[in-house]
Amino acid sequence: MSFASSRLAQVKPSASAWVSQAAKEAKARGEDVIDLGLGEPDFDTPDHIKEAAHQAALRGETKYPPTNGTLAMRQAVVDKFKRENALNYALDEVIVSNGAKQVLFNAFMATLEPGDEVLLCAPYFGQYKDIVLILGGVPVPLECPAEAGFLLTPDQLRDAITPKTRWLLLNQPSNPSGAVYSDAEITALGDVLVDHERVLVLSDEIYEHILFDGRVFRSFAALCPGLKDRTLTVNGVSKAYAMTGWRIGYGAGHKDLIAAMTKVQSQISSGACSIAQAAAAAALNGPQDNVLGFCRAFEARRDLVVARVAQIPGLTLDAPGGAFYGLIGCAGLIGAKTPLGETLANDTDVTAYLLNAAGVAAVPGSAYDLSPFFRISTATSEEILNDAMDRIARAVSDLKGLTL
Numbered sequence: 001m002s003f004a005s006s007r008l009a010q011v012k013p014s015a016s017a018w019v020s021q022a023a024k025e026a027k028a029r030g031e032d033v034i035d036l037g038l039g040e041p042d043f044d045t046p047d048h049i050k051e052a053a054h055q056a057a058l059r060g061e062t063k064y065p066p067t068n069g070t071l072a073m074r075q076a077v078v079d080k081f082k083r084e085n086a087l088n089y090a091l092d093e094v095i096v097s098n099g100a101k102q103v104l105f106n107a108f109m110a111t112l113e114p115g116d117e118v119l120l121c122a123p124y125f126g127q128y129k130d131i132v133l134i135l136g137g138v139p140v141p142l143e144c145p146a147e148a149g150f151l152l153t154p155d156q157l158r159d160a161i162t163p164k165t166r167w168l169l170l171n172q173p174s175n176p177s178g179a180v181y182s183d184a185e186i187t188a189l190g191d192v193l194v195d196h197e198r199v200l201v202l203s204d205e206i207y208e209h210i211l212f213d214g215r216v217f218r219s220f221a222a223l224c225p226g227l228k229d230r231t232l233t234v235n236g237v238s239k240a241y242a243m244t245g246w247r248i249g250y251g252a253g254h255k256d257l258i259a260a261m262t263k264v265q266s267q268i269s270s271g272a273c274s275i276a277q278a279a280a281a282a283a284l285n286g287p288q289d290n291v292l293g294f295c296r297a298f299e300a301r302r303d304l305v306v307a308r309v310a311q312i313p314g315l316t317l318d319a320p321g322g323a324f325y326g327l328i329g330c331a332g333l334i335g336a337k338t339p340l341g342e343t344l345a346n347d348t349d350v351t352a353y354l355l356n357a358a359g360v361a362a363v364p365g366s367a368y369d370l371s372p373f374f375r376i377s378t379a380t381s382e383e384i385l386n387d388a389m390d391r392i393a394r395a396v397s398d399l400k401g402l403t404l
Contacts, residue, residue, distance in 0.1 A: 011130045019351070023361035034388045036376035037361045039175060039325060043242040043297075045279075046290045052282030053275045061278060065271035068262045069096025069250070076281040077250045085219040087233070089252045095261050096280075098272045100206050100236035100249030102265070105131050107202060107232050107251065108167070110260035112137040116166040121152045123327060123368035125175045125204075138164070141369045146318065146329060150179035154188045161196055168193065170220060171204040173211060176368050176375040177327045178302075178320020180211065183218055190224030200257075201231040206249075207323040209240040209291050212299045215321060229254045239324075240291050241283040248272055248280040298324045301378040301385055308389035314402045315392075324379040327365065331372050336399040344399070347372040357398065358391035 019037030026033045061070075068074065074094045081087040097103045104127075108118070114136040120128050122141040129139040142160055144150045157168065170189075173180050181189075193199055203220035211217055221231040236249030251261070265271075302319065305326045309317040314332030330350045337343055338357065344350050347364040351374050354360045365373030378385060396402075 007134055007136070010133045012126070014127060019361050019363050022355065026355070026359075026361075031359060033355070033359045033361060034384060034391070035361045036378075036380070036388055037363050039239075039323075039377045039379060040244050041239065041242040041294065041324070041379045042381060043290075043294055045242050045246070046283075048286055049241060049243065049279045049283045052286075053279040056275050056278030061274050063274065065274040065277060067266045067271045068258070069094065069271065070274060070277045070281075073248075073250075073277040073281045076284040077252065080284045081219075081233070081252060085217075085233075086222045087219055087228075087252070090255065092255045093258055094250060094252050095258050095265065096248065096250045096272050096277060097265060098249070098269055099238065099247045100204065100234050100251075101127060101131075102269070103232075103234045103236075103249045103251040103261070104128070104202065104204070105135075106261035106264045106268075107234075107257070108132060108135045108137060109264045110257065111200065112166060115164055117162060117164045118167045118169060119157070119160055119165060120169055120369070121150075121171070121174075123150060123174070123176050123365065123370035123373070124169070125171060126367045128169055128171075129369070137166070140165075143370065144179075145370070146177075146316075146373075149318075150174060150177035150327070151181060151185060152189065154192050157189055157192045161192075161199060163198075165196070165199050167200050167202055169202045169204065171206075173207040173320070173322025175207065175323055176325045176363070176365075176373075178323045178325055180215055180321035183223055186218070186220055186223045190220070190227055193224075193227060193230075197230075199230070201227060202234060203231055204234045206234065206236050206239055208235065210295055210298055210324060211322040212295075212302060212319070213321065232257060237280045237283050240294070241280075242290075242294065243280070243283065246273075246276040246279055248276050250280075298378065301380075301382060302326070304382055304385055305376070305378050305389065308386070308393075312389075312393050312396050314396055314399075324377060326376045326378055327368075327373050328362075328376065329373050330365075332402055333396065333399065334372050336401050339398050339400075347374050350374055354392060354395055358388075358395035360388050360391050360395075 023035035132139045232253035237243040316329035362374040
């Protein structure tokens, strides 16, 4: 007897969550495993944010919140966009949800008709595709190879748009590649979209504060003001403020789109946790010293991993411009044989070998629709990263027949 609907047949569990769960199970068996699968900062939530939640609870802010977000949280979002992104939104142009993923789900459920296409820049966060599939849309991956900096080009975008195209989904800095667009590259994409009035833009900016090498973040809607009414800007507090468990994301866009998304959310979860919203408002409104400190640590970790990968035959990694991942090329390992005589036929085999032989959990590039790569999270200590890279180096050195 099957309980799952047909729409779930094409949907796969989160690859990073699956890898992390496999690592936890291996640890439970007593195995020595380093989990680099899940993208979660190892830092604790700053104290002033936790205290804001405490005080909100003491004040009795424990009742049902408004579906679209508390007034204080929506005002904090409005102020944040104006202060940091030069974007002006009204309170009715903002929604607060249970994480940024729910903002995406709300938007696609509110707008997609069966067969509508959503353009995805591969490699991309795997749940983008699955959410589109669940809601009856058609994900259209556009391959953005390492040679192009993992970036979508205007010509690719122009060629991909059809009468069924409904959304272009951009994520920068990117999970999993860390790719960052220049201002000129963003405006060039915007120029393509000007004449396609049916196409909306979802700009996932969850990693905006994790930028390296002196880069300055600019929102899509700020760089392409003529497309602001067709753009949903998505963000959240999970990554920048080490608040993954608080589950607060937010979006800003045209009031009619936000109203439709609020209608969807009212039937799924209602408003996000009132106490978590108080904490998130404190994060946005409060001191940003921790955010800067986190970013400096992530940059140092990136530098460490890039340097270590450069010393391992068969692996490649150009320095990511942001986020906290390394999307490591492993083409040089494909076709090699393990000490047990097994052939590594693809990046899934590579990650299985690294888990079994090195005790390092990583996510195969196939989960992001671009192979052969594997993704590691660099959101952990330099000590752990050095240990992981030592293990990977030893495992690679044990392979036979590397393609170099």
